[in-house]
Amino acid sequence: MRALRSSAVAAVAAAAAVTAVAGCAAKSGGEGGGKDGGKGTIEVTATDSACELSAKEFPAGHVRFAVHNKGSKVTEVYLYAPGDRIVTERENIGPGTSAEITAEIKAGSYEIACKPGMKGDGIRQQVTVTGKGAAARQDPELDAAVAAYRAYVQEQADRTIPEVRKFTDAVKAGDLEAAKKSYALSRVGWERTEPVAESFGDIDPKVDVREDGLDKGQEWTGWHKLEKSLWETEKISEDDKKLADRLMTDLKDWQKRVGTAEITPTSMANGAKELLDEVATGKVTGEEERYSHTDLIDFQSNVEGAEKAYQLLKPVAAKHAPALAKELDKQFTAIRAQLDKHRDSASADGFAPYDTVGKGERKELSDGVNALAEPLSKLAAAVATGAK
Template sequence: MLAGCGADEPETTAAGGPITVKATDSSCEVARTTVDAGTSVFAITNGGQKVTEFYVYAPGDRVMAEVENIAPGLSRNLHVELPAGSYETACKPGMIGKGIRGQLTVSGSAAPLTDDAALLAATESYQRYVKSQTAALETKTTEFVKLVKDGDVAGAKAMFPIARTYWERIEPVAEIFGDLDPRIDGREEVTEEGLKFGGFHRIEKDLWVTGSVKDSGPIADQLLTDVKEIVQKANAEKLSPLQLANGAKALLDEVASGKITGEEDRYSHTDLWDFNANIDGSKAAIASLRPVLEERDAALVKTLDTEFANVDAALGKHRDGDGWKLHNTLTQADLKELSDAINALAEPISKVAAVVAKQA
């Protein structure tokens, strides 16, 4: 329904210009495998038949940057700030598996973007937001787990989308830490990658498909353990300003790849809770960057304000009390209106990283 959330214009932010990446269903050709420390721009073109993703990993599959939902025939740019070290690049045709990996060496030194006082203030503001959301995530997941272990199916169903709201708001940060994200939020297809199907969506299936959680206690316990680990790691993480910019876009990609389609919460159909949470998280990242964006590109800020308001208006039509209508009650016309609003927001938000990466 969303064609990769639009294509980016060519950038020349990094020394030597963008690093081209030619992705197909069976290859991932990265033009340069050595780069200088600082900000790099990868220009990814999908020449395959499958939707793809591109990642830059630090050791331990720690995600430094990613761009998802690149539809066949489209191109996307990814800005990433990298200190000296050894990394891996990866294309993921079909958006599954470990991807087609390659080595990337970063050498030398460069002043971090946070040497700019305004960008440092932006990251500190966003990290306060992450801290507030992770605290609520741990609290609500604890309540959810107790309801599951108590066998309270109705109570657990009611708490499921509420607990997930706090997860979905900070998902780009949560995705940094290797296998923790698929353990907490992986859908049933994770078994194709050699992982165990657990976390929120396994319990979701128990609640809505089998209607019984009598065997779900150990899964719920592991979910809470993993959430507590994410909370600790996320609060300790020092983010780059580009991670805020990329995260704002990644949350729209999350909407595109799972929420609009109904694929994310396929058993409960509570996708609009997640949709709204993704938009909240994207707004929070942009809000933290707002002083920098207003100084560097005030017209872009006005456009973002307009398009965020349009998304809110389109989504607001599907309010149901304190929550949201179920995805399977929406018509194709409803979904198209939401899709069009997200596409319109995705285009200007894709420009934020380039603005952030510019030297003041």
């Protein structure tokens, strides 16, 4: 999970501090508003204290959000369905920069949240999506991509449970070394498909929250609580053994529910970008696995999940944006090669501990992530073209 998440938004990222929350003011925009937006575009202007929208009501279907960060802090923008279920998101929007989000949205009531500083629940604005959306004329290849991705997500959940069982059995047996060896491997399937898990809103805070992402009064449970015991205190307590059982229960709940997730071509594309954001905010910085330093296998798993979504969408993306597909092929190959430099056959997870990776090497990894994230942010718009 992103290291600085609040459980109130189910590990979905963060927002302005309380003193910055001044509400979201709507601004007029007609059919798209600002100079950077086109017809049908919703302009989102984020500052440190406001989240202004060009429209609070818009038709269902494929919707384009043009986000402009005019504040002094890095921000994020989320679209939530009731229950803080994430419909779409975009993280790491730097001060003075812009980003685009294309999403397929059904009719209903939602909230848009701007999150300056990447902490808290965000500056929220209620929006209404009307109508039924455009008549579906989706490329059959996109239907096939969604079906294949749904099977992939379920497969990853199913494969995770036995790996988690090895981990939790070791914890309950008080076997510190066995628990350490199985910890990172138990997280691979989760890290490959995390945006789908986060979309439910309540699972991620139970299993993947960091200590500094807890809400006031929230009990700390999940992988990272156990990670701290294994590597920092190097003792397994009776409470840890109980937490191991709870982790298994919560992940079985994820396994059972993952097949009901709403998945669309644009959510697949946006989820791939979110996985790269996960790498940028948690893995490259070393915040995610701060005790075990197993960040690199998380990094690889995020990249693998993103590439899986891309490869399934590639037949359509390549038809509508061939240059984009070519660039994505190039950058995925490049980031895999960078990760390969840090493999270590002596390690339980196959990678060198991240605390042995120097600043220069971390910068190279960060640059590689950024080089991939930029074209990946355009994938949703490319596949949306194939759904019209």
